[in-house]
Amino acid sequence: MSQTPCLVQLSAVCKTYGDHMVKALSDINLSIGQGEFVAIMGPSGCGKSTLLNILGGIDRPTSGQVLFGGSDLRACNDEQLTTIRRTRIGFIFQFFNLLSTLTVSENVALPLELAGVECKQVQAAVTAVLEKVGMSQCPSLYPAQLSGGEMQRVTIARALVHAPSMVIADEPTGNLDTENGVSVLRLIREINEQHRTTIVMATHSQDAANYAQKLIEMRDGTIVGEHPCCARQ
Numbered sequence: 001m002s003q004t005p006c007l008v009q010l011s012a013v014c015k016t017y018g019d020h021m022v023k024a025l026s027d028i029n030l031s032i033g034q035g036e037f038v039a040i041m042g043p044s045g046c047g048k049s050t051l052l053n054i055l056g057g058i059d060r061p062t063s064g065q066v067l068f069g070g071s072d073l074r075a076c077n078d079e080q081l082t083t084i085r086r087t088r089i090g091f092i093f094q095f096f097n098l099l100s101t102l103t104v105s106e107n108v109a110l111p112l113e114l115a116g117v118e119c120k121q122v123q124a125a126v127t128a129v130l131e132k133v134g135m136s137q138c139p140s141l142y143p144a145q146l147s148g149g150e151m152q153r154v155t156i157a158r159a160l161v162h163a164p165s166m167v168i169a170d171e172p173t174g175n176l177d178t179e180n181g182v183s184v185l186r187l188i189r190e191i192n193e194q195h196r197t198t199i200v201m202a203t204h205s206q207d208a209a210n211y212a213q214k215l216i217e218m219r220d221g222t223i224v225g226e227h228p229c230c231a232r233q
Helices: 048-055 078-088 104-114 119-132 148-160 178-195
Strands: 006-017 022-033 037-041 063-068 089-093 166-170 198-203 214-219 222-228
Touching: 006 048, 006 198, 022 048, 022 198, 022 222, 037 048, 037 178, 048 063, 048 166, 048 198, 078 089, 089 148, 104 119, 104 148, 119 148, 148 178, 166 178, 178 198
Parallel strands: 037 198, 037 214, 089 166, 166 198
Antiparallel strands: 006 022, 006 063, 214 222
C-alpha cells in the first residue's frame, strides 16, 4: 500500500508568549497527510487553538519548523503567508465570523475577490460551492436571517470556495445544537471524502472527533496521544 503524501510536517515546534515566556506549545512533532481528517482534542487551554493558528499560518512558532506543502511557514514573510492562507487554506470558526452587512453570496465570494479573481469566475465558484453545502436557495439573504446551522454551512462554503488543500476547523459545532452539529460534521466528512481536502478540526467532543480518521490528544501544550478513530461515525 502506498503511503499518503505528507501535506504538513511540524518538527520540535514550541510557542511562548509574553515577558514571562508562558509556554503554549512544547516540542510538537506532527505529520498530517494529504486528504486526512484529523481531530485535535484536549481541555481548554491545552494549546489546540494555538496549534491551529500555527498550522494555518496565522501565527508563527517561537522555535521549530512548520512545513506546509514544502514551504517553511516560519521562514515566510507576511505577504507570503497571506498568499498561502488565501489560496491554499480555508478556515471554519465556531462563531461563524460572517460579515453582517454582506449577503450569503457576498460573504462566500470574499476570499476570491481579495485574491483578485475575475467576476465571472467568482460567480461560478460561489454558485457551485453553495450548491455543494446545501445553501443554493438563499444567496441573497443576510446572516441575521439564517439559523446557526445555515450560518455554519455558509462559513464552510466560504472556506471551500477557493479549493484549498487544507481546511482548519476550530470547534465548528461548538455553537450549534445537536442536530445541526451532526449535520455540519457529516458535511465536513463528505467534503474530506469526496474532494480529498485535508481537514484539521479542534473539538472538545469525542462524538465530533469520531467523524475524523485520526485523533491527536493534547494536554498542557504537548501531544500526549495519537491514534486512529476506531469508533468513526
